[in-house]
Amino acid sequence: MEYYSNHINRLIEQLSHLPGIGSKSAQRLAFHIINMPKEQVDTLTSTITSARANIRFCKSCYTLTDQELCPICSSEKRDHSTIMVVENTRDLAAYEKTGKYQGVYHVLGGAISPMMGIGPDDIRLKELVMRLSKEDIKEVIIATNSSLEGETTAMYLGKLIKPTGIRVTRIASGVPVGGDLEYIDEVTLLRALDGRVDL
Ligand code: ZN
Secondary structure (H helix, E strand, O other), X not given: OOOOOHHHHHHHHHHHOOOOOOHHHHHHHHHHHHHOOHHHHHHHHHHHHHHHHHOEEOOOOOOEEOOOOOOOOOOOOOEEEEEEEEOOHHHHHHHHHHOOOOEEEEEXXXXXXXXXXXXXXXOOHHHHHHHHHHOOOOEEEEOOOOOHHHHHHHHHHHHHHXXXXXXXXXXXXXXXXXXXXXXXXXXXXXXXXXXXXXO
C-alpha cells in the first residue's frame, strides 16, 4: 500500500541510499526537508551540488580538496620527508585534529580486501610508489585501520617499500581492532603514532 505521494516516496528512497540511514530515518529526514523553508532547502541543495562539482583529489596526496594541491601539501611548515599512509580523508582529518603530526599524508582511497575483490591496483599504491621514487622521503608511517583489510594493506605496503631502503613504520596497535580511525580519541591516536614500530 502506498501511504505517501510519489514525490515523497522518491525523496525517502534517495535519502535511504545514504550510509547509516535506514527507512525510518529516511522518512523522518524527508518530512523534515519538506517542512523546511524553501530558501533553506535551496541552500542545502546548492551546497551539495557545488561541493560535488568543486571537490577533487589533491594531485600529491589524493585527499579531497578544492585546490590542485591541498593545504597540507602546499604548506612549507610541514615535514615533506615523512608520509603517513591512511585509508581515507576522514582518517587524515582524525590525525589533523590532534594537531601534533607535522608530516604529510598519502590517502589510499580504501584498503586491500580480497573478500570484496579490492586488489592492490584498486587503491592508490602506484601513486605512492611514484612519490617515493621522486621525492626525498625519510619515513613512511602506515596508519591503515587495524581491521583485516587494514592489516593486509599494511603488510603489502611494508613488503613494497622495504626494498627501497626508506624507513617503514606501522602505528602501534592499541587502536581497537576493526575501529575506524575517525572514531578514536586523540590520546589513543597519538599513543599509536608515538609507539609506532619498524616493519
Ligand atoms: Zn595533498
